[in-house]
Amino acid sequence: MASTKTSTDPAVDAWTAILDLVGWGSSGRTPRFPTVAMELDLSPKQLAVLWRLEPGGEGLPMGTIAASLYCDASYMTDMVDRLEQRELTERRPSPGDRRVKLVALTEQGEQLRERALRMLYMPPPGIEALSREEQSTLATLLAKAAAAED
Amino acid sequence: MASTKTSTDPAVDAWTAILDLVGWGSSGRTPRFPTVAMELDLSPKQLAVLWRLEPGGEGLPMGTIAASLYCDASYMTDMVDRLEQRELTERRPSPGDRRVKLVALTEQGEQLRERALRMLYMPPPGIEALSREEQSTLATLLAKAAAAED
C-alpha cells in the first residue's frame, strides 16, 4: 500500500522510504517512538530524557538535557519532578557548581530505560523480511550515512 | 558523534541507524517532521492532515483522517476549523451520505502542501554524502523493506 512513485534521484527515494518506514510517510504506519512511550506510560519527551541518561553515569545537568530536547528549563523541572515521583530519576548536586543539579537514573529508571530501548531497537517487520545479506548491506550503508551527518 | 556500538544482528544495526538518521536516536539530531511543521506554522498533526489530502482529489471524510491520525473526531473538527480559517482546506458535502463531510485542499492548501513535501523529502546530508551507486542500492533495499511491511 506504500505509494511507490519513484523519482530520478535515488537519495530522495531512499529518504522517502525511510520516512515511510518510521511512520512519517503518508502510509499511516504507527510511529515507533510515541508508541513505546505510551506503552511505558511516559510522554515522548520523558522517554527522550531517560534515553539520554547513561546507566551508571553521574548524571546530566538539567539545562543540558533541556537544550538537547529544545524545551524550556521550567518544563524540564516539571518533567524531572514527575520522573522523580515515579522514582525513575534522582537529582544530585554538581561537584563543581552548586547551582546546577545533575539528573541521574535510579535502579528502577535503568530498568525501564533498558526495556524501552529493547522495544525501540526492535527492527520493523519490513527489515526483518530482508535476507541477512541484504540487511548487512543496508546496515553498512546506513551507518555510513549516519556517520556522514554534519 | 553517532554511537557506533554494533550488535550481531544487521537488522538491528540497520534500524538503529535509521532511528539515528531521523533524529530519534540519542544522537540529538533534529527530527525533520516537527521542524518542517513549525517552519510552516502548522502543528505536526495539521501537517499530517495536509499530507494525507491529495491535490485535486475530492477530499477525505473527517472520520477517516481522524482514524489514520489516531486522534479524536472532536479534535479533528478543531484542526480542520483552523486549517479552514487559513483557507488551506475546505469542507464539502459527501454525495452518498449527508452526515459525512469531505475535507479537501484549496488552491493555497495545495501550494503549502507542495512546499512542505519538498522540505520533507529533501534527503539529509548523510545520504547525499553517499555515492550515487550506494544511494541506489540503499533506495532499492529500503523500498523492498517498506513494501514488506504488512
Place this chain on the structure above:
DNA sequence: TATTGTTATACTCTATAACTATA
C-alpha cells in the same frame, strides 16, 4: 551582573461527554 533552576501562570494540544442531524 549573569546563570541555574524553581514557582506561578497562561497558552496550546488533545480527549471525554453530551448533543444534532442523518441513516
Place this chain on the structure above:
DNA sequence: TATAGTTATAGAGTATAACAATA
C-alpha cells in the same frame, strides 16, 4: 438504534515571566 460531526469542557503538555540561590 447507530453513526458523522460538532460543542462544551476538562486535562495534559509546554512556554513566559518573575524569583531565589550561586557564581
